[in-house]
Amino acid sequence: MNSTIYDIAREAGVSIATVSRVFNNNPNVTEKTREKVLAIADDLGYHPKALAQSLARKKSKIITVIVPVISNYFFMEVLAGMQDKIAAFDYDLQILNVRDSDNLLEQTEHIMKQGWGEGYILISVHLEDKEWKSLDKYTLPIVLIDEYFSGFDTISVDSVEGAYTATNHLIDQGCKRIGMISANPLSKPSMDRIMGFKRALEDAGHMVNPEWIVTGDNMTRDGFVESNGYEAMMKMLENEQVPEACFCASDIQALGAIKAMRDKNTRIPLVAFDDLEFSEYVGLTTMRQPMYEMGQLAIERLINRIKHKEEDIRHTVFSPDLIIRSSTPEYSGYIDTSE
C-alpha cells in the first residue's frame, strides 16, 4: 500500500507515464501492458494517491461543506440530500465544521484558504454583507444555503412568508390571542419568523402582545433545541393571560413546548416550523422546509458553477408548505402528545 507509481513502473518495466495512463483509463495503452500493470499494481496493493493526483491536476474532486455544528436536524436532512445527489457525480463530499462564535468569518476563510475543495457549500453560516464580500476575493465557487448574498448562488426558504402562513392558519381557526416561541431573536431565521408572525396578526387586526413572544434560556444552537421550547412554553403559560394558540419557531422547540403543556396539564393549538422526520409521528402541524431538496439543489448548482464559472448567479427561495396535523384544532381538536 505504500508503493508508488515508480514501484509499479519498475516492476512492469514501463515508464511511470504508462502506469499513470493505465489508471486514468487512457485508451493509448496496449491491452497487454495494461493487464501487466494492473496485475502488478494489484499485487503490490497500489492505487494512485488522491493527494498527489489533486496537486498535479490542480483539482481535487472534492466539494467542501461548511456547517456550524452538525448535530442539528436541519443540517442532517440537507446533508442527506447532498449525499444522495453527489453520488451521481465524480465528486466526494468533505464536511467541515465551524464553531458558532464571533470569528465565524475567520474560520470560514481559514477553511477556504486551505483549498481542499473545488467548491464550497455553506449551510446556515450567517455573515454580514461586507463579510460575504470579503470572501468574494477567493473567486471560488460558493453556494449558500439558508442565507442570502447577492454575489453567490443562494438557496433559502422564505421564513417571513412561512411564519405568516403559520400564524394565519391559527387565525383562521378563530384564535386572536396568539403567542410565539422564538429562538435567539438575533438570529436571522428567528427575526424573519417574528416578522412574519407580527405581520399576520397586524393584517388580521389582532393585537401583538410583546409579552407573548418568548424564548427559553438555553441558547445552544441559537435556541433551536428542545429545552428552549420547554422553557419558553413554561414562561408563556405562566402569563396572567395565557395565549389561545402558539406559533413556534421550530419543530425541535415544539417538542419541548408540548412537554411543557403536558407538565402544566394544559394544551393550546401549536404550529411549528421545519417538518422534521419525526414531526409526522408526534402529530405536529408545521411549515415544511424542503431540506432534502435544498441539499440536492445545492450540489447541482455548485457542480454547475464549477464547470461554468461565468454563468449568472441564481437565487432560489422556496416557499414552505403548511402541513396540517393534530397539534392544530381544525384536525383532531388537540395536541397529540399529552397525558
Add this chain to the structure above:
Amino acid sequence: MNSTIYDIAREAGVSIATVSRVFNNNPNVTEKTREKVLAIADDLGYHPKALAQSLARKKSKIITVIVPVISNYFFMEVLAGMQDKIAAFDYDLQILNVRDSDNLLEQTEHIMKQGWGEGYILISVHLEDKEWKSLDKYTLPIVLIDEYFSGFDTISVDSVEGAYTATNHLIDQGCKRIGMISANPLSKPSMDRIMGFKRALEDAGHMVNPEWIVTGDNMTRDGFVESNGYEAMMKMLENEQVPEACFCASDIQALGAIKAMRDKNTRIPLVAFDDLEFSEYVGLTTMRQPMYEMGQLAIERLINRIKHKEEDIRHTVFSPDLIIRSSTPEYSGYIDTSE
C-alpha cells in the same frame, strides 16, 4: 488567492524556504523578514495550500470518517461527539459516505486507497471478519464504532445486554406476554437485541412467542425508521392475542409504534433502545447508548494510534443504561403520546 509561495518569495526578495518557515512558525526567521513576508502574503491573499503541504509532509492532518448514510440519528450524535473532541487537536474531520449495499468492502477500500486521511473511523460499517482482515494490509490506523474485529480498535455497545435489561424491566412490572419490534433481523444490532430479548424471557420462565417478534415492511436504513415501527406495531396489535408490553429495537421505531397505538386507540408499555435527543420529550423509556461519548472516544483513540502505531489494540464495550420515563407503567402508568 491563486498566488503561490513563489510569488510571495519574489515580492519579498527572499527564498521560498523562508516563506515556508514563516508560515510554519519556524523561529529561525528575523522578526523583520517575518513581518515583511506576512504583509505581502496578506496583500496577495496568500495562504499555503493544504494539498501541497500534505504531499510534502506526507501527512494530511485529516481524519476520515466513513458512514453508511449520514441521515441517521445515531450517526449524528456520534459525529457531534467527534467534532467537539477534534477541536482540541490539530486535525480536520472528513466525512465520506458509503452506500449500504453488497459492495461495502469495495467502497471502503476505495476510500482508503485514496489515502486522504491519516486515520479512519468507521461507523456502523458491518463487514465480516475476513473482510476486516483484508483491510489490515493497508496498515492504516482504524477505529471501528458499533462493530467488532480483533485486529482494530473497537468501540461498541452491548446490545444483547441492553435488550436483556430492557426486557427485564418490563418483566419486573409483572408483564409476561411481551412482544418485540425488531428492525432488519439480519442486521447485527437487531440480531443482538432479539437475542437479549429472548434470553430475558427464557430466564424469567416466560414464553417466547415468535409471532410477537415483528418488524415493518420499510427496510430503509435496515428498518430503523419511524414507519417501520408503525407498521410493526400495527401488525402486533392485529394479533389475536395482543402482547401486554413491547420492547422496541430503536427509539426512532418507537415513535412510529406510539403513533400506531394511538391510531388503534390502545397503548401498552414500551421500552426502546438509543435514547435520542428527542426521546426525553416524548417520554420514552429506553436503553441509553452513550453515542456522544463514543464519538469522543473514537477520536481520542484514533489520534493516539496515529501517534503510537504499536500500542496494544483496545476494545471498549459500553453498557447501555436504562432510562425510565413515562412510556413504561411504573412511572406514570402509560405512554405519553396519546389522544
Add this chain to the structure above:
DNA sequence: CTGAAAGCGCTTACAG
C-alpha cells in the same frame, strides 16, 4: 503506443 521531462505547491535536511 510509449517515454523523458517539466510541473503541481509545498517542506526539509544540508550548507553556509
Add this chain to the structure above:
DNA sequence: CTGAAAGCGCTTACAG
C-alpha cells in the same frame, strides 16, 4: 538566520 536543491507522488504536453 537564509538559500539552493531534492523530494513528496502524481499528470500531461511533447516527441518519437
